[in-house]
Amino acid sequence: MQQATNSPAALAGVRVVEMGQLIAGPFCGKTLGEFGAEVIKIEAPGAGDPLRNWRLMREGTSVWWQVQSRNKRSVALDLRAPEGQDIARRLIAEADVLIENFRPGTLEGWGMSPAELHALNPGLVILRISGYGQTGPYRDLPGFGVIGEAMGGLRHLTAEPGRVPVRVGVSIGDTLAALHGAIGVMMALYHRKVNGGAGQVIDVALHEAVFNCMESLIPEYSAFGAVREAAGSALPGIAPSNAYPCADGWVLVAGNGDSIFKRLMAAIGRQDLADAPDLGDNAGRVARVAEIDAAIGAWTAGRTVQAVMDTLSAARVPVGKVYTAQDIAEDPHYQAREMLLTQATRDGYSVTVPGVVPKLSATPGTVRTSAPRLGDDTDAVLAEAGLTQEQIALLRAKGVIQ
Known part of the structure; x- marks a missing residue:
């Protein structure tokens, strides 16, 4: 105690x-x-x-x-x-x-x-x-x-x-x-x-x-008549930020900062996306979020959670394992x-x-x-x-x- x-x-x-x-x-x-x-x-x-x-x-x-x-x-x-x-x-x-x-x-x-x-x-x-x-x-x-x-x-x-x-x-x-x-x-x-x-x-x-x-829920409705809808594990309007499948579980990756996104794309071997002019800011990435999520998911799918964590952490990209109670209890x-x-x-x-x-x-x-x-x-x-x-x-x- x-x-x-x-x-x-x-x-x-x-x-x-x-x-x-x-x-x-x-x-x-x-x-x-x-x-x-x-x-x-x-x-x-x-x-x-x-x-x-x-x-x-x-x-x-x-x-x-x-x-x-x-x-x-x-x-x-x-x-x-x-x-x-x-x-x-x-x-x-x-x-x-x-x-x-x-x-x-x-x-x-x-x-x-x-x-x-x-x-x-x-x-x-x-x-x-x-x-x-x-x-x-x-x-x-x-x-x-x-x-x-x-x-x-x-x-x-x-x-x-x-x-x-x-x-x-x-x-x-x-x-x-x-x-x-x-x-x-x-x-x-x-x-x-x-x-x-x-x-x-x-x-x-x-x-x-x-x-x-509830963040911008009501201001968005007031200004645009927009009713925010369920989006599963994604963060609507901010990209990329989602859960991605690995060979032995799931990871959450938050690559939605401009410089972070470039490091993320380089780490997964997608320099073409890192260098794309229209993906240099969040608005451009949101327009192509399905393509970006697919690229990240394809890279994570063949790797273990730990391998993904190691690679992205080394690239200074925020990444997290989905913890269970056992994971928490054993975490240093x-x-x-x-x-x-x-x-x-x-x-x-x-x-x-x-x-x-x-x-x-x-x-x-x-x-x-x-x-x-x-x-x-x-x-x-x-x-x-x-x-x-x-x-x-x-x-x-x-x-x-x-």
Whole structure:
């Protein structure tokens, strides 16, 4: 496990209450926790966050959980019970940040609207992640990351031309929303520091986080009426940039810089294309992209992935193997960059997990604690909030905490 260094943590002293489950809200909490924030995760008694049981399990818990919830403290608290809501308010009153990714109106139904929480804690930064945002005609519709990817425009492009749209393989809509949320939290904390200590609400919609990454999609439609369509592995309007078959797999080649293109063509024995006047800039290459792709594909097809990588790397042409999980786990660059960490779990085994991103030189992120079991920190957190052991025991007897 990557232990804390002697360097100060970037978010040391920031206290976060995380309410919500699965991916978007908790990924934001994970990111803040890795840079020193104290993250108190509130989970429902019984099963807790459903992510504990998603995908592949070991010792009864998802190994995904070990990544998503490291550096967090788990409080098992029934937010449907009035006593549970009172405890949540006590925790929020002492927090800097509240993260929630419930359907809009849920907090209000518990008597914890932003206005009510700001009356309790004027400096509170409230991050609200939802499918469609807190306003607008769709606000009450259920929304998951996949729906955000569809509405945000991404799914229309993730396909081979004329074939069914496919997902990118991970919950990218949720993760993009989480990262936008983390950026919003940082800006709101900075504003609070330099402008008198007032908190604010950050409203992140899943589809808007995806849409924000869609590059020239809307300007092209506005200016030209052009609807960008699926292009498979190619990068439309930029050439050459595509995936090419090898004798034992696939490589991605990005030869779309003017000088890079010339080096690429020389490396594959196509000096005629390197010297062609009309291929000296991107517009000319786009006009002949099918011919260029065919030339590259014909050259790669008879060679192994490694042979292609060696030749093009020597020519200073960006080229990449399509990595599997095994490739990542065995790659020396990942190791050298501390992007593969061995993390001990509270279930008694160790697992390799992703490292911390981004890398800060003075205040690096760390993995300080492993992911908690459900309710591991309930008693300690409630005691810190001022509850007596008798009060804690009574709440446990009532099933409000676990």
